[in-house]
Amino acid sequence: MYTILLATHSLVRWLILPSLLFAIQRAFRGWFSGKSFSPFDETVRLATVAVTNIQVSFGLVLYAISPITNYFSHNYQVAVNVGQMRFFGIEHVLMMIIAVILISIGSVKVKNKSNDKEKFKTMAIWFTLGLLLVLIAIPWPFSPVAQRPFFRPF
Numbered sequence: 001m002y003t004i005l006l007a008t009h010s011l012v013r014w015l016i017l018p019s020l021l022f023a024i025q026r027a028f029r030g031w032f033s034g035k036s037f038s039p040f041d042e043t044v045r046l047a048t049v050a051v052t053n054i055q056v057s058f059g060l061v062l063y064a065i066s067p068i069t070n071y072f073s074h075n076y077q078v079a080v081n082v083g084q085m086r087f088f089g090i091e092h093v094l095m096m097i098i099a100v101i102l103i104s105i106g107s108v109k110v111k112n113k114s115n116d117k118e119k120f121k122t123m124a125i126w127f128t129l130g131l132l133l134v135l136i137a138i139p140w141p142f143s144p145v146a147q148r149p150f151f152r153p154f
């Protein structure tokens, strides 16, 4: 269960990143070209939020069953001083939850705007902030804090 979930959680990042990039690219293009906010843009907005929320659900279950976070919560005094432990115990989770909150707030704000330009602008700004945080909080193989592979086999 743990191995499959970890591999799935790793893989879903490759859905989140293109979704966010596609949504942001459409948002900036719409903002500066004065296009109308189409039903397709609406679908892109909703799909992006859905994918990020699914990843949070996987993350929460992973947090509950991971030996790393388990060790972290039972040996906090020691583990908080170990970079990799602290990353998965606190930093990764906190940054990702904030990122998803930013994306979700942005999405609701887009829905409540009546002007198309404002919709694109709001989506561009909030989704970009979320993406930056996601990029920072992913344990890339080249990360100075915690390194994980680009793809984890099932």
Ligand code: HEM
Residues within 6 Å of the ligand: 006, 007, 009, 010, 012, 013, 016, 052, 055, 056, 058, 059, 060, 062, 063, 066, 067, 068, 069, 088, 092, 093, 096, 097, 100, 134, 138, 139, 148, 149, 151, 152
């Ligand atoms: C929403 C954006 C998120 C992305 C893109 C993301 C991405 C990742 C990646 C790429 C890994 C490394 C997987 C591997 O070892 O191959 C990872 C590990 C992990 N993530 Fe996330 N994550 C996200 C959100 C969350 C959230 C919200 C939580 C918890 C509530 C969470 C909990 C964890 C845990 C506990 C691990 C390490 C598990 C272990 O190695 O035992 N993640 N995440």
